[in-house]
Amino acid sequence: MPCALCGDIIPSEVARCPACGAWARRRDFRAVGVAVFMLLGFDAFVSLGSGISLLRMSRPLHDATHDTYNASATGKALAPYGDVFLIGAIMAGVTGLLYLAWLWRAYGQSPGPHRHHRAWVLLGWFCPVVNLWLPPRMVYEVWVNSGRYRTAERQAAGLVVAGWWGCALLGLLFARMFGHGSVDTLADARFDVHVGVAASAFQALAAALCMATVFQITRLQIVRD
Template sequence: MPCALCGDIVPADVARCPACGAWARRRDFRAVGVAVFMLLGFHAFLALGAGISLVRVSRPLRTATQDGYDPASARHSLVPFSDLFVICAVLAGITGVMFVSWLWRAYTQSPGPHRHRRSWVVFGWLVPVANLWVPPRLMYDVLVTTGRYRMSQRHVAGCLIGAWWLSVLLAVLLSRWFARGGADSLADARFTVHLGVAAAAFQALAATLAMSVVYQVTRLQIARPD
């Protein structure tokens, strides 16, 4: 199989790449990181496309009047976007499984110290209430310990992780609010469309920020000396 770092052909029974000397576990970790990065990128483009389409839908509503407003037509135009957000949720679930697998390996390979045990890499997403604050703390610990950041760099990393997690929470909240939105009146339709645009924007932002973290941690860990 080709080496994920340099592209040279590595025999199946060899633990190190003969060209660059990379260990097999680092090649595998890089492959998982690339897969997560690409899934996040696809999610970001899908959410961005949904947001742009919703902005186009909102343009006729700006000049519409209550007398000429058709609720049935407005609801019909919003149905595909509800389905699109369902697709985004399914894609987010698939990406989440890959992301947790990547985070488990990144946690294991990071030098520490960590504020949570490794089991929280999985349970931190599943335990109610704890899943509101454990995942960003895990991501922060993995990022700053892998890079051995100084205090100023830790502040930047904290802002990055905080912005990512806030975007995730807002995207989930606004997506559910959009799914429950109505179009019985012109004001309701405008508000629902604005919710959809905001939800799509935060989804795209969350995916983009997660891509930057995954790229940075993966790059640092595969480049770290043995």
């Protein structure tokens, strides 16, 4: 198998790469990290594209009047975006499963100390109320425990994690609002489009910030002695 760091071939009977000294057991961890990173990038690209497309729809609605507005035509035009958000949710679910596998491994490789048991890496996402605050806390602990950080660097990492989680929650909220929106009047249609744009923007930003956490944690753990 090739080394995750230098590309040299590691014999199956040794634990370290003979060329750079990297642990062989971290090869698959890096591969999972790269896969999660790429899936998040694809999710961000899809969300950004749907947001830009929705922005283009806001122009005709801005120029429309109550006399020229056609609720039926607007509803048909916006209907595919509901399907896009549904597909995005399915993609996020697939990405989330691989992300949990990566986070479980990252938690086990981080030296600690940990305030929560490893089981909460999985349970924290599915327990009501707890899943509103525990997942970002676990990611933050894994991140800062994987390297040597000063206070300012810990605060910066905390801001990235908090930004990711806040954007993810807001993106989910606005996506649900868009799905239950109304286009009966011109004002309702304009508001619904703006909500859809906000949902896409928050989802794209959440994916980008999550990519930053995956990249940093994976990088720290594969280079750690």
